[in-house]
Amino acid sequence: SQQGEEDPQALSIQEGENATMNCSYKTSINNLQWYRQNSGRGLVHLILIRSNEREKHSGRLRVTLDTSKKSSSLLITASRAADTASYFCAGKVQGAQKLVFGQGTRLTINP
């Protein structure tokens, strides 16, 4: 299977703390994208990191990519209640256009 894995599957922290989610994948990728899904809603694109990049920032988001370990991490700093959602990583398969998703991390921010 080409599907990835995310760790942890669920994370609960206090508002203001930082949240780190990890993702591992099995196939070679061109880029890795992170998405957020609020309950019952669609996937919202957060950030894209190319395979030749190691780190990328966007607002309170920081993404790292280690292609040698086939892993990525998403850090959300100064978390807010509104960050409560499921977060998915998705690698764009090399030589194809499809995304291969991880199982997702359910993040809960407690006020």
Place this chain on the structure above:
Amino acid sequence: EAGVTQFPSHSVIEKGQTVTLRCDPISGHDNLYWYRRVMGKEIKFLLHFVKESKQDESGMPNNRFLAERTGGTYSTLKVQPAELEDSGVYFCASSQGLGPNYEQYFGPGTRLTVT
């Protein structure tokens, strides 16, 4: 600018019936993708259109699923006849181009329940 839209948002049908899902991509996006998430599993790729042509159908589960994109605008995904294991959320996505710099933007999904 409108995002990817999908219709209906939720469909409940009986086993053996037919259902057609629709996706309208972001205007100007030639690339359209279908994905689905069945209960407890990961989101999985179904197929990819470039304009009206099927570029990659490797994820289509069986011949009960038929995707079309006549005219290269909106797309439909028909399930005929539906089975219980087809229940899940069907997502559509679109992208402006190919290659490592292009994001795929997803619609809200259609929740399909087969009873």
